[in-house]
Amino acid sequence: MDHKIEIRQYIADHQERYLEDLKDWLRIPSVSALPEHRDDMYRAADYAAKLLQRIGLEQVEVIPTPGHPLVYAEWLKAPGKPTVLFYGHYDVQPADPIELWKTPPFEPTIQNNNLYCRGVSDDKGQTMLVIKALETLLQVDGKLPVNVKVLIEGEEEIGSPSIGAYVKEHAERLACDTVFVCDSPMERADTPTIITGLRGMAYTEIEVRGAQRDLHSGLFGGVAPNPLHAIALIIAKLKDENDHIHIPGLYDKLQAPSDFDREFWDQDPLNLAEGFKQEMGLNALSGEPEYPPLERIGGRPSFDVHGIVGGFVDPGAKTVIPGVVTAKISMRLPPALNSKEVFALLEKAVKSYAPPNVEVTVRYLAGAEGMSVAQNSSSMTAAVIALKETFGNDPIFVRSGGTLPVAVIFQEVLNAPVVLTGFALPDDNLHAPNEKYSLDNFFKGIYTIARFLEERAIIVD
Amino acid sequence: MDHKIEIRQYIADHQERYLEDLKDWLRIPSVSALPEHRDDMYRAADYAAKLLQRIGLEQVEVIPTPGHPLVYAEWLKAPGKPTVLFYGHYDVQPADPIELWKTPPFEPTIQNNNLYCRGVSDDKGQTMLVIKALETLLQVDGKLPVNVKVLIEGEEEIGSPSIGAYVKEHAERLACDTVFVCDSPMERADTPTIITGLRGMAYTEIEVRGAQRDLHSGLFGGVAPNPLHAIALIIAKLKDENDHIHIPGLYDKLQAPSDFDREFWDQDPLNLAEGFKQEMGLNALSGEPEYPPLERIGGRPSFDVHGIVGGFVDPGAKTVIPGVVTAKISMRLPPALNSKEVFALLEKAVKSYAPPNVEVTVRYLAGAEGMSVAQNSSSMTAAVIALKETFGNDPIFVRSGGTLPVAVIFQEVLNAPVVLTGFALPDDNLHAPNEKYSLDNFFKGIYTIARFLEERAIIVD
Numbered sequence: 001m002d003h004k005i006e007i008r009q010y011i012a013d014h015q016e017r018y019l020e021d022l023k024d025w026l027r028i029p030s031v032s033a034l035p036e037h038r039d040d041m042y043r044a045a046d047y048a049a050k051l052l053q054r055i056g057l058e059q060v061e062v063i064p065t066p067g068h069p070l071v072y073a074e075w076l077k078a079p080g081k082p083t084v085l086f087y088g089h090y091d092v093q094p095a096d097p098i099e100l101w102k103t104p105p106f107e108p109t110i111q112n113n114n115l116y117c118r119g120v121s122d123d124k125g126q127t128m129l130v131i132k133a134l135e136t137l138l139q140v141d142g143k144l145p146v147n148v149k150v151l152i153e154g155e156e157e158i159g160s161p162s163i164g165a166y167v168k169e170h171a172e173r174l175a176c177d178t179v180f181v182c183d184s185p186m187e188r189a190d191t192p193t194i195i196t197g198l199r200g201m202a203y204t205e206i207e208v209r210g211a212q213r214d215l216h217s218g219l220f221g222g223v224a225p226n227p228l229h230a231i232a233l234i235i236a237k238l239k240d241e242n243d244h245i246h247i248p249g250l251y252d253k254l255q256a257p258s259d260f261d262r263e264f265w266d267q268d269p270l271n272l273a274e275g276f277k278q279e280m281g282l283n284a285l286s287g288e289p290e291y292p293p294l295e296r297i298g299g300r301p302s303f304d305v306h307g308i309v310g311g312f313v314d315p316g317a318k319t320v321i322p323g324v325v326t327a328k329i330s331m332r333l334p335p336a337l338n339s340k341e342v343f344a345l346l347e348k349a350v351k352s353y354a355p356p357n358v359e360v361t362v363r364y365l366a367g368a369e370g371m372s373v374a375q376n377s378s379s380m381t382a383a384v385i386a387l388k389e390t391f392g393n394d395p396i397f398v399r400s401g402g403t404l405p406v407a408v409i410f411q412e413v414l415n416a417p418v419v420l421t422g423f424a425l426p427d428d429n430l431h432a433p434n435e436k437y438s439l440d441n442f443f444k445g446i447y448t449i450a451r452f453l454e455e456r457a458i459i460v461d
Numbered sequence: 462m463d464h465k466i467e468i469r470q471y472i473a474d475h476q477e478r479y480l481e482d483l484k485d486w487l488r489i490p491s492v493s494a495l496p497e498h499r500d501d502m503y504r505a506a507d508y509a510a511k512l513l514q515r516i517g518l519e520q521v522e523v524i525p526t527p528g529h530p531l532v533y534a535e536w537l538k539a540p541g542k543p544t545v546l547f548y549g550h551y552d553v554q555p556a557d558p559i560e561l562w563k564t565p566p567f568e569p570t571i572q573n574n575n576l577y578c579r580g581v582s583d584d585k586g587q588t589m590l591v592i593k594a595l596e597t598l599l600q601v602d603g604k605l606p607v608n609v610k611v612l613i614e615g616e617e618e619i620g621s622p623s624i625g626a627y628v629k630e631h632a633e634r635l636a637c638d639t640v641f642v643c644d645s646p647m648e649r650a651d652t653p654t655i656i657t658g659l660r661g662m663a664y665t666e667i668e669v670r671g672a673q674r675d676l677h678s679g680l681f682g683g684v685a686p687n688p689l690h691a692i693a694l695i696i697a698k699l700k701d702e703n704d705h706i707h708i709p710g711l712y713d714k715l716q717a718p719s720d721f722d723r724e725f726w727d728q729d730p731l732n733l734a735e736g737f738k739q740e741m742g743l744n745a746l747s748g749e750p751e752y753p754p755l756e757r758i759g760g761r762p763s764f765d766v767h768g769i770v771g772g773f774v775d776p777g778a779k780t781v782i783p784g785v786v787t788a789k790i791s792m793r794l795p796p797a798l799n800s801k802e803v804f805a806l807l808e809k810a811v812k813s814y815a816p817p818n819v820e821v822t823v824r825y826l827a828g829a830e831g832m833s834v835a836q837n838s839s840s841m842t843a844a845v846i847a848l849k850e851t852f853g854n855d856p857i858f859v860r861s862g863g864t865l866p867v868a869v870i871f872q873e874v875l876n877a878p879v880v881l882t883g884f885a886l887p888d889d890n891l892h893a894p895n896e897k898y899s900l901d902n903f904f905k906g907i908y909t910i911a912r913f914l915e916e917r918a919i920i921v922d
Binding site for chain 1: 789
């Protein structure tokens, strides 16, 4: 039997078990941001480790960190062949607002050939399909075509604070020829997507203090500073109605885009902007009007408020003037902008914008750098072949607006080309209620990874 | 024995029981704003009704309303004497933020001669002292010097939506010569305070909708409208850094203050502004710089944001762009400004300030009118005598910044002069954590009310 058909057949024959393994993993609510899920993080890591052991990987280890543990495994029995390091993460976003979920957020539920569950798309489903690709090849061939290392973290959704130190201290153990990161979406269901750039991020909290305690607006309304009003004044000064960010110095270090990016952004050949509108249910896009939509995501810094904490937020009317409030704000940053430098500029701007009679503190909560990826590595060639074979269309190369701190660490510390791709879809509701993953893409992903490894084995660097 | 001494003695002899009755009432968490406390509202109303029955009042009734019940009682055995209607409320503000309470919010706790509990100052303690004044006179004299009616509501903290209809429909039952409202603070611990004006209020919710669902800021940051940013832009346009409110037409109907108010505001003879600073723990007051602080509270409209609902407000970093957010905003309004008219102006301003690509809805959540009180009624004279006798100092007359919808209803429907006074202190933490009430003032209040009734009986209208 043709080897490709053999692989397809094995995946088809084991669909049910492959799915059950994913569902069991999804049922563990491994929310890295919430302290009450600390034990779940260990359960989710253990689950991955046991699975990697079972399929035949070696040196399997759950590695403690100051935060949530890492999982490592390897298979190094292909002497003379390249080594591929796979990365994924088992932590997930919080499920809130829970009331908007149509199915229980941590009970995997299949509807219309999609699997619904928090973390199914980001990133347990995309990590599991890598494991299942390895399992498939090991079962069909008794071996892998290249050497493989697997590193799975549990802190991706909280800014990957621990993995960097581990990678730096264990650069030899993790040495490889390619890093493969399966944690991103396809731009369209028929168009595989390879990411050639990531934005960095600076996530901050701006705390505004007024009076030493909450006040009654009847007794003090007119003489008390209102921190909620002050934070609104500050935010309005930081970004205007046209989404221009007013942080002095912010735009200074931005670099001109490459001709490839310029053309892709200007032409938007797949009309991705239309898809964004549909996703959002809006007739128009927001953002800086003088830049094309794809550039606003891939090449421009963005500024978003994620939540404002303080005061009265229950139903009904309470006339409190809160003593202290906090705004959660993050900025996405093109590769040329350094997160810590931008934070310093932001902090300075916030302090200069603060109205009188309040005390403002700006905290750096999490951050990461952006990166650019070369399009001409052997790994990229292998990925293009495997993706095209699976989906029938050439993959497109796009600069993502998202952030993946570990990708930058891998590129810098391991000095290996990084392939960033994945099988999520634009409507998978990442970080939102009713997160889902296409079952078709789960199985296509398994096949793609298996084929990628075979192609990577025969391409000469 | 001198009759005044007899009253004092009776109060002193029954301090412990009087306090226990208050504490039992306080333990019922009658939070009118929160649906889960619906049963507690009935328990608190029943408790008041039983107590009024026990001390000898008649026609005691718990009266259902579309919201929380009213409590009514009367004693009408003083033919030819005036009738005084006492008003109080048994509902309390929510206890949040609970973590800032030093004692359990619904477990009355005595420390340093203060009683700490949610609602002790606003208004269960001040309602209970009226009941205890009636009990004292009935025990000492076997009768009251005037006719008395008592009406206690359970919706004061949510804008008194039901009591107005009841008062209008039962104007005959409630007919009286004086309304006495014991629900306000003294400006200083040694200075009894009579309120000559109240501000009205318009409490609104501004809802801002962007995308049809929550979005990931990495994937959409740069093309998605952010409702939290939009609400900040709107709020910043509604009120500037100098606390000038930019609602076209708002200030048009404001009236020039009386000479009495003008002088009191300009001179601030008790240096109340200094007390506000101390209360707030600040070196400066906020508010419109060109108006004196007392005028900003008593004579100018104020604008306050109370909470912004939506997005991610837990600890940690989540990069969500919320689809919809709501800001809770209220304005306090001097008597010349009508709440519904101001709401219409606010709604128009908000819609004109909304940035593109979001949908804005402004809801009128609750409202009330302001009022002015004449200083020369018989009731006022009786109150001045009783307050001066108890505290040793003449009371001051101030325009409060607060709101009391029922006071306006009483004045208009019953056509009776309203006496607004009380024994709370400026540092009683109304509507805030660690609400307290001075035990001294609780007992002084009982004595004052008893003496007021005796004086009211002998002053000829």
